[in-house]
Amino acid sequence: xxxxxxxxxxxxxxxxxxxxxxxxxxxxxxxxxxxxxxxxxxxxxxxxxxxxxxxxxxxxxxxxxxxxxxxxxxxxxxxxxxxxxxxxxxxxxxxxxxxx
Amino acid sequence: xxxxxxxxxxxxxxxxxxxxxxxxxxxxxxxxxxxxxxxxxxxxxxxxxxxxxxxxxxxxxxxxxxxxxxxxxxxxxxxxxxxxxxxxxxxxxxxxxxxxxxxxxxxxxxxxxxxxxxxxxxxxxxxxxxxxxxxxxxxxxxxxxxxxxxxxxxxxxxxxxxxxxxxxxxxxxxxxxxxxxxxxxxxxxxxxxxxxxxxxxxxxxxxxxxxxxxxxxxxxxxxxxxxxxxxxxxxxxxxxxxxxxxxxxxxxxxxxxxxxxxxxxxxxxxxxxxxxxxxxxxxxxxxxxxxxxxxxxxxxxxxxxxxxxxxxxxxxxxxxxxxxxxxxxxxxxxxxxxxxxxxxxxxxxxxxxxxxxxxxxxxxxxxxxxxxxxxxxxxxxxxxxxxxxxxxxxxxxxxxxxxxxxxxxxxxxxxxxxxxxxxxxxxxxxxxxxxxxxxxxxxxxxxxxxxxxxxxxxxxxxxxxxxxxxxxxxxxxxxxxxxxxxxxxxxxxxxxxxxxxxxxxxxxxxxxxxxxxxxxxxxxxxxxxxxxxxxxxxxxxxxxxxxxxxxxxxxxxxxxxxxxxxxxxxxxxxxxxxxxxxxxxxxxxxxxxxxxxxxxxxxxxxxxxxxxxxxxxxxxxxxxxxxxxxxxxxxxxxxxxxxxxxxxxxxxxxxxxxxxxxxxxxxxx
Numbered sequence: 001x002x003x004x005x006x007x008x009x010x011x012x013x014x015x016x017x018x019x020x021x022x023x024x025x026x027x028x029x030x031x032x033x034x035x036x037x038x039x040x041x042x043x044x045x046x047x048x049x050x051x052x053x054x055x056x057x058x059x060x061x062x063x064x065x066x067x068x069x070x071x072x073x074x075x076x077x078x079x080x081x082x083x084x085x086x087x088x089x090x091x092x093x094x095x096x097x098x099x100x
Numbered sequence: 101x102x103x104x105x106x107x108x109x110x111x112x113x114x115x116x117x118x119x120x121x122x123x124x125x126x127x128x129x130x131x132x133x134x135x136x137x138x139x140x141x142x143x144x145x146x147x148x149x150x151x152x153x154x155x156x157x158x159x160x161x162x163x164x165x166x167x168x169x170x171x172x173x174x175x176x177x178x179x180x181x182x183x184x185x186x187x188x189x190x191x192x193x194x195x196x197x198x199x200x201x202x203x204x205x206x207x208x209x210x211x212x213x214x215x216x217x218x219x220x221x222x223x224x225x226x227x228x229x230x231x232x233x234x235x236x237x238x239x240x241x242x243x244x245x246x247x248x249x250x251x252x253x254x255x256x257x258x259x260x261x262x263x264x265x266x267x268x269x270x271x272x273x274x275x276x277x278x279x280x281x282x283x284x285x286x287x288x289x290x291x292x293x294x295x296x297x298x299x300x301x302x303x304x305x306x307x308x309x310x311x312x313x314x315x316x317x318x319x320x321x322x323x324x325x326x327x328x329x330x331x332x333x334x335x336x337x338x339x340x341x342x343x344x345x346x347x348x349x350x351x352x353x354x355x356x357x358x359x360x361x362x363x364x365x366x367x368x369x370x371x372x373x374x375x376x377x378x379x380x381x382x383x384x385x386x387x388x389x390x391x392x393x394x395x396x397x398x399x400x401x402x403x404x405x406x407x408x409x410x411x412x413x414x415x416x417x418x419x420x421x422x423x424x425x426x427x428x429x430x431x432x433x434x435x436x437x438x439x440x441x442x443x444x445x446x447x448x449x450x451x452x453x454x455x456x457x458x459x460x461x462x463x464x465x466x467x468x469x470x471x472x473x474x475x476x477x478x479x480x481x482x483x484x485x486x487x488x489x490x491x492x493x494x495x496x497x498x499x500x501x502x503x504x505x506x507x508x509x510x511x512x513x514x515x516x517x518x519x520x521x522x523x524x525x526x527x528x529x530x531x532x533x534x535x536x537x538x539x540x541x542x543x544x545x546x547x548x549x550x551x552x553x554x555x556x557x558x559x560x561x562x563x564x565x566x567x568x569x570x571x572x573x574x575x576x577x578x579x580x581x582x583x584x585x586x587x588x589x590x591x592x593x594x595x596x597x598x599x600x601x602x603x604x605x606x607x608x609x610x611x612x613x614x615x616x617x618x619x620x621x622x623x624x625x626x627x628x629x630x631x632x633x634x635x636x637x638x639x640x641x642x643x644x645x646x647x648x649x650x651x652x653x654x655x656x657x658x659x660x661x662x663x664x665x666x667x668x669x670x671x672x673x674x675x676x677x678x679x680x681x682x683x684x685x686x687x688x689x690x691x692x693x694x695x696x697x698x699x700x701x702x703x704x705x706x707x708x709x710x711x712x713x714x715x716x717x718x719x720x721x722x723x724x725x726x727x728x729x730x731x732x733x734x735x736x737x738x739x740x741x742x743x744x745x746x747x748x749x750x751x752x753x754x755x756x757x758x759x760x761x762x763x764x765x766x767x768x769x
Contacts, residue, residue, distance in 0.1 A: 019756060022749075022752050022756075023749060023752055023753055023756065024749075026749075031748075092747065092748045092749060093747050093749065095748070096745070096746030096747055097746065099744060099745060099746025
């Protein structure tokens with residue numbers, strides 16, 4: 001059996017990749033994928049803990065997270081498509097109308 | 101059901117505002133006049149119910165609701181009907197009804213017919229609130245309300261510059277007086293802790309030392325309010341200018357009702373005034389001085405309404421000096437008789453002005469007696485009444501005032517009053533003769549005269565207070581002079597009858613042995629109260645009393661005879677006198693230059709001071725503070741704005757940094 005530490009470490013690495021992806025990438029679609037990465041890192045941690053503690057709660061929680069992620073993708077993609085139709089770009093540094 | 105009396109005119113205001121434009125003039129008139137008529141009937145019913153009670157229970161108090169309660173102080177919207185407010189309510193609604201009826205005739209051709217009646221009804225509401233109020237605070241509400249309506253109605257023809265200026269002047273001058281009243285009221289609250297008449301008057305003898313500084317200050321401040329509203333020295337200057345308003349307004353507000361509010365207030369507060377003998381002296385002296393001064397100005401004026409305006413100021417002076425010598429009931433009696441004959445004089449003058457196609461200069465009238473028989477007859481009755489010829493109404497009240505001032509030993513005031521009486525008879529008959537007697541001094545045009553003549557006449561009269569405003573054109577200048585329609589003459593006749601017999605309710609010694617009925621009626625209000633000093637009347641022998649009566653009739657007759665001699669029999673006499681005393685005449689014609697004096701001594705310094713304050717305090721300090729706050733916020737925002745880059749990435753970075761900081765914080769603790 002793989003020790004829980006390794007799984008958690010993998011989860012942490014995935015999460016950090018996701019964070020860095022959100023921070024440094026310009027393409028909205030890639031940023032989106034990075035967010036998914038972070039969500040899945042959390043899922044991995046849930047599953048690892050569930051297994052460790054012999055409880056199904058963590059596994060059930062993962063389903064919720066995946067549902068939320070699906071809904072978020074539906075809304076987010078719709079926004080990105082509309083932004084692209086309007087501005088013909090998906091680069092977030094060109095979408096800066098909220099500048100004070 | 102006392103509240104219904106002021107509520108009826110208010111309901112008419114609301115209805116006329118909401119649906120008046122769909123009712124047409126006839127509907128507006130029915131609503132406006134009907135509401136006041138019903139209010140009169142309600143008042144009569146209430147007063148009859150009051151009279152049916154035994155004398156010591158004659159005060160009906162009705163509380164509509166509690167207005168405010170602050171600590172131990174409370175004020176309520178409550179109405180009081182006692183013999184004093186009963187008299188005022190009947191006069192206000194009765195005379196008010198007649199003047200409303202008259203207005204339907206006088207204002208018929210005015211394009212703003214509805215607005216006029218809305219204001220007029222609003223005035224009735226405010227005036228009835230004033231006289232029926234049970235406490236000083238509610239009285240002040242009515243007091244300000246009538247002031248507002250007075251302003252609105254003086255400036256009714258607002259397109260005319262002089263009218264809007266006159267309205268403004270009335271408002272500002274009244275404000276000075278109101279300030280005094282307000283201060284006096286606050287002093288009362290501070291010392292007696294209440295504004296209710298009953299509680300204030302019950303507490304007054306215990307709280308105040310008779311003749312002390314506090315009560316003297318309070319009563320003098322309240323009297324300042326009265327001088328503003330009732331046009332006494334030094335605040336009388338607005339009333340003559342108020343004649344810019346339509347004539348029914350002059351009759352209702354600036355003669356019969358509103359201007360007597362000050363007298364009513366002083367009479368209502370007689371308990372306070374009796375505790376302050378110094379204030380009483382001031383009231384008496386100011387009243388007498390005003391009576392005499394206004395009478396002298398009245399002699400030299402040529403505008404028919406201005407003569408009446410100064411006569412009103414003069415008569416109000418009589419009322420105040422009655423109050424000042426302690427004859428509060430007699431003052432109210434004069435308020436009533438004055439309401440009859442002065443309303444009649446103004447309405448008659450309005451009828452003349454209408455008949456003369458909006459000519460107000462008496463030098464261009466004359467010989468109207470045969471052309472306007474009803475107007476002439478009723479005006480003659482009113483003129484006799486104001487001059488003090490028995491048995492007309494004005495004689496009884498004026499004679500009683502003079503007799504009382506004599507009996508209380510105010511000889512200086514008494515002589516002033518007698519002198520004013522001579523002048524009153526003189527200038528009133530001057531008005532009567534110039535208007536109705538002699539030969540006509542105007543050209544009567546047939547109905548189809550050339551238009552140029554009208555224009556010329558129009559231009560010639562424009563220099564004077566030209567009552568018509570622009571609605572005069574609809575009559576067409578220069579038609580034949582004719583009697584006014586029934587809804588104008590009917591009020592004249594009713595008021596004429598009242599001017600003849602209205603004074604009989606106050607007939608007293610030496611004519612009959614008993615106390616006058618009017619004074620007995622007011623006894624529950626004006627009667628002696630515990631702890632309040634009484635007015636000392638010295639005994640006057642019956643022979644001397646008759647002598648005083650004979651004197652006051654004689655002086656009136658002398659004034660009348662002089663007027664007939666100077667203006668009818670030997671017109672050269674008047675011209676000669678005018679030339680011989682040209683300086684005096686010019687002084688009187690220019691009203692002692694009081695307006696000019698006020699302009700230079702008060703208005704201009706205040707104006708300049710306000711100008712400086714505006715330039716420095718307002719523009720530099722106040723605006724500077726406001727703008728400074730703005731600049732400060734703007735400067736701060738300029739720094740904060742740097743964080744709002746608009747890049748989602750930056751926001752995400754801040755978010756992440758924040759999360760990391762929180763994480764660190766929790767990990768460390």
